[in-house]
Amino acid sequence: MNSVVKSGITLAVIAGLCTALVALTYTATAARIEANEQAWLERSLQPALSGLFFDSGVTESMMTIPPPHDLPGSEAAIVYRVYAEDTPVAALFVVSARDGYAGPIRVLVGIDVSGAVTGVHVLEHRETPGLGDRVESGKSDWVHQFDGRSLVDPEPAGWAIKRDGGQFDQLTGASVTPRAIVKAIRDTLLYFEAHREEVFVALQEEVE
Amino acid sequence: MSASNFVDRFRNGLWYENPGLVQLLGLCPLLAVTSTFVNGLGLGIATLAVLMASNALVSATRRWIQPQIRIPIYVLIIASLVTCIELIFKAWFPALDRSLGIFIPLIVTNCAIVARAEVFASKNPVASSILDGFVMGSGFALLLMVIGLIRELVGHGSIMSRMDMLFGGDAMRGIVLTDGGWLLAILPPGAFFSLALAIALKNAIDKQ
Numbered sequence: 001m002n003s004v005v006k007s008g009i010t011l012a013v014i015a016g017l018c019t020a021l022v023a024l025t026y027t028a029t030a031a032r033i034e035a036n037e038q039a040w041l042e043r044s045l046q047p048a049l050s051g052l053f054f055d056s057g058v059t060e061s062m063m064t065i066p067p068p069h070d071l072p073g074s075e076a077a078i079v080y081r082v083y084a085e086d087t088p089v090a091a092l093f094v095v096s097a098r099d100g101y102a103g104p105i106r107v108l109v110g111i112d113v114s115g116a117v118t119g120v121h122v123l124e125h126r127e128t129p130g131l132g133d134r135v136e137s138g139k140s141d142w143v144h145q146f147d148g149r150s151l152v153d154p155e156p157a158g159w160a161i162k163r164d165g166g167q168f169d170q171l172t173g174a175s176v177t178p179r180a181i182v183k184a185i186r187d188t189l190l191y192f193e194a195h196r197e198e199v200f201v202a203l204q205e206e207v208e
Numbered sequence: 209m210s211a212s213n214f215v216d217r218f219r220n221g222l223w224y225e226n227p228g229l230v231q232l233l234g235l236c237p238l239l240a241v242t243s244t245f246v247n248g249l250g251l252g253i254a255t256l257a258v259l260m261a262s263n264a265l266v267s268a269t270r271r272w273i274q275p276q277i278r279i280p281i282y283v284l285i286i287a288s289l290v291t292c293i294e295l296i297f298k299a300w301f302p303a304l305d306r307s308l309g310i311f312i313p314l315i316v317t318n319c320a321i322v323a324r325a326e327v328f329a330s331k332n333p334v335a336s337s338i339l340d341g342f343v344m345g346s347g348f349a350l351l352l353m354v355i356g357l358i359r360e361l362v363g364h365g366s367i368m369s370r371m372d373m374l375f376g377g378d379a380m381r382g383i384v385l386t387d388g389g390w391l392l393a394i395l396p397p398g399a400f401f402s403l404a405l406a407i408a409l410k411n412a413i414d415k416q
Contacts, residue, residue, distance in 0.1 A: 003274065006274065010272060011281065014285070033298045129391070130391040
């Protein structure tokens with residue numbers, strides 16, 4: 001047999017076997033992977049949900065806000081709506097702070113209907129280990145200073161780090177990361193204040 | 209295989225022909241993920257598994273593979289195995305998968321694997337090739353663990369933190385010696401320094 005044809009057949013057979021192997025592994029793991037993704041999502045939303053009373057499924061209430069929008073970040077933002085007996089309780093925003101030290105910082109900002117922060121959690125970042133990464137809730141208490149704060153406490157002008165004349169702590173050796181996150185939270189609060197109706201009305205339409 | 213031959217193979221894989229220390233193969237993952245012990249261990253296990261499986265498959269098919277198409281076939285086999293390992297990590301070690309990120313799929317590009325396929329598995333029987341994959345993979349994994357241990361100790365002041373990423377359960381802090389450490393060790397230059405020190409130490413021991 002022609003050696004080119006023979007090589008082609010060998011390659012095709014091996015490619016077929018390899019594809020079968022991957023397909024088999026995929027089938028065996030798909031359900032577990034999906035469950036893990038779901039569990040991870042629920043766990044990462046938890047910091048903004050603690051202390052809230054609600055009876056709705058949070059992850060199902062996801063809504064994407066396509067750009068352009070007034071939220072931090074240039075890509076689509078994500079909102080989860082939290083309800084108790086069909087009354088809005090809170091909205092959880094996943095936004096990107098673009099002005100971090102190294103790339104965008106994905107932040108979860110929970111805001112209750114009255115406009116107060118329920119919790120902030122840094123989901124993804126590439127800030128310097130040991131300096132900027134102390135914004136992670138596991139590494140310091142820094143993110144907890146926002147709990148319960150709103151646009152009247154302090155006024156929008158006070159939503160900055162102390163070095164910039166605002167009311168929030170920076171981190172020793174890192175002010176770029178905290179500055180970016182404080183600004184992202186403030187912008188999210190301002191967006192929520194301006195678009196509160198839309199955020200929740202959209203869900204009611206979906207429910208009906 | 210005689211007993212002394214068996215011991216020699218281990219000596220070679222772990223010390224005299226260590227893929228990382230002596231052959232300097234697979235340096236990209238070695239330098240990138242070893243900021244903690246658990247990351248080194250995780251990537252070490254993944255690489256070890258891929259190396260053993262790829263050696264087994266390459267050896268088993270060696271009679272049917274024409275020399276001129278062997279490299280594309282090795283690439284096919286290795287890429288499929290890495291995809292399977294990635295799916296398995298996503299299903300059973302999701303936290304570790306998140307922490308290692310892109311470096312699991314990048315095992316494909318670890319030259320240590322295609323090197324063993326070419327140098328050893330394509331010329332030897334299956335059992336012997338699996339053993340070769342095991343000793344070479346162990347040598348690589350051990351180096352990852354040692355460097356991870358050193359960098360974590362110096363950079364974070366802890367030993368074996370976050371082992372929960374492998375075993376599940378709540379976040380484990382490991383043995384904490386000091387809070388925070390010498391930052392340089394966990395930044396990329398620290399990886400080069402640690403590897404250089406490890407190679408220098410090995411050479412010094414060999415000279416004696």
